[in-house]
Amino acid sequence: MNKKLYEVFARHKREEPLGHIGTVRATSDVFARVYARNTYDEENWAELVVVPRSAIIPVLDLELLLDPKS
Numbered sequence: 001m002n003k004k005l006y007e008v009f010a011r012h013k014r015e016e017p018l019g020h021i022g023t024v025r026a027t028s029d030v031f032a033r034v035y036a037r038n039t040y041d042e043e044n045w046a047e048l049v050v051v052p053r054s055a056i057i058p059v060l061d062l063e064l065l066l067d068p069k070s
Contacts, residue, residue, distance in 0.1 A: 006032040006050040008039075014046050024050065 003025040009018040021040055026032035032050045040048065 001027045003027055004032075005053040006036070007053055007056065008036045008048070008050055010040065010043070010045045010048045012043065012046055016046075018047070018049065023053075 004027070006024050006026060007020060008022045008024060010021050011018050024032055024035040024039060026035050029050070029052070032052075036048060036050045
């Protein structure tokens with residue numbers, strides 16, 4: 001089975017912004033939720049979300065930022 005990479009975000013309080021806390025690999029969105037909850041449950045999160053990495057749209061081109069010639 002092909003596993004997709006998911007980014008995991010969380011916040012302690014509703015008024016706080018979501019922060020990136022890690023990644024999980026899973027064969028489906030359902031398993032990604034389970035793996036994220038089991039992996040990152042050491043905190044008392046108000047919200048915990050997973051996003052497929054393929055759904056993230058870059059705003060800045062990282063290659064351009066890292067290119068010393070530009």
